[in-house]
Amino acid sequence: MSDRVSGRQSLRRLAARTALVLGVVGLVAGPAAPFVGAADSLTLTTPYPAIVGEPGSTATFKLALHAAVDSTVSLTADGVPTGWTVRFQGSGTAVDSVFVPATGTPPDVSLNVEIPAEATAGPTTITVHANGGDQKANLAVIVRVESAAAGSVSLTSDFASLQGSSSSTFNFSLTLKNGTPTESTFSIAAQSPDGWTVTAKPAGQTQATSLTVSAGGSGSVAVVATPAQDATAGDFPIKVTVSGGGKTAVADLNVTITGSYSLSVSTPDTVLSTTANAGTEKDLPITITNGGTAPVTAIAPTVNAPTNWKVTFDPATVDSLDAGKTQPVTAKIIPSADAIAGDYNVIITAAGKEASANVTIRVRVETPQFWWIAGVVLLGATFAGLYWVFRTYGRR
DSSP: OHHHHHHHHHHHHHHHHHHHHHHHHHHHHOSOOOOOOOOOSEEEEOSOSEEEEOTTOEEEEEEEEEESSOEEEEEEEEOOOTTOEEEEEETTEEESEEEEOSSSOOOOEEEEEEOOTTOOSEEEEEEEEEEETTEEEEEEEEEEEOOTTSSOEEEEESOSEEEEOTTOOEEEEEEEEEOSSSOEEEEEEEEOOTTOEEEEEETTOSSOOEEEEOTTOEEEEEEEEEOOTTOOSEEEEEEEEEEETTEEEEEEEEEEEOOOOOEEEEOTTOOOEEEEETTSOEEEEEEEEEOSSSOEEEEEEEEEOOTTOEEEEESSOEEEEOTTOEEEEEEEEEOOTTOOSEEEEEEEEEEOSSOEEEEEEEEEEEOOHHHHHHHHHHHHHHHHHHHHHHHHHTTO
16 A cells, blocks of 8 residues: 555656646747748838828828739739729839749839828728739728828928019019928919909929929929009009918919000101111100100110211200100211212111110212202303304314
């Protein structure tokens, strides 16, 4: 009986020692790892599977694809709410599939989720499917729409008001600052006065009408304003609006038209020709007219005439000529003394501080009447002398 008890106790001690050893081994080795099967031949991952976006913005997920063998992988997405738009993009181009090499650099591809401006707050799960034939992979991404209360957008101009004539072109440079936590694409619109032409575009662009600005970043907007041809003096407001990411910013600009400037030069009867004698002064009346809507100041007539001709003006200058008014001026033209008979061009220019104009006058130089009379008298005297000679000596 004692031998049986002793044997049982020995077995118990052995079992206890064995359990103790196994426990120690278990603690050293750590918990048993679960069974891991063979790795998927196609993997699809993203570094940021959950993104916060505002209504009207675009959430972008950078995707990473790896394949065990070279494969052409098609990409699709489901779970996209109504009104939302998803696009896969590679190297700046919308794509439906990508080629994934087994070795080398994987393709650069991203998922762009456009959130409509009317989207409600809350999370949305979108599942991306990558299908490479025998290779498949899925990835769930989350877009959490946050109320458009975070951050702000501003549109400012270094010079909000410009001044000039109606024939000028006015250029404004605006800065768009995106103070929101997400990248947004902003549409640009301009409200112009009647008859004006106003364009508002991203700086350096000729056709783009929208501007993408990163979170916390800024962009430039160029505004070009051309007044109406009949624009009168006064103030003309221009409003530029940018909208995107659930935000709207407005810049109020102003153009002050000081008036239009226009001069014309002619003669009182609009006949642009005259006659003159070589070396003799000829007075030619001309008119300078202000056809604009604002005064033209410091008008000085000048001339471009043939060599050795002299031309002066009376008055020599006009201090100011009001809109719609005409100033008479006398041009005193003296052709050179050795000018031969013929037609000559004399260009008269009226140049003011704000505008200028010119006119071409055709001057016909004629032989002076004195010499014509003298020639007739000389010719008559010659004939009379010959007559006397023949009469006196012809009889002998």
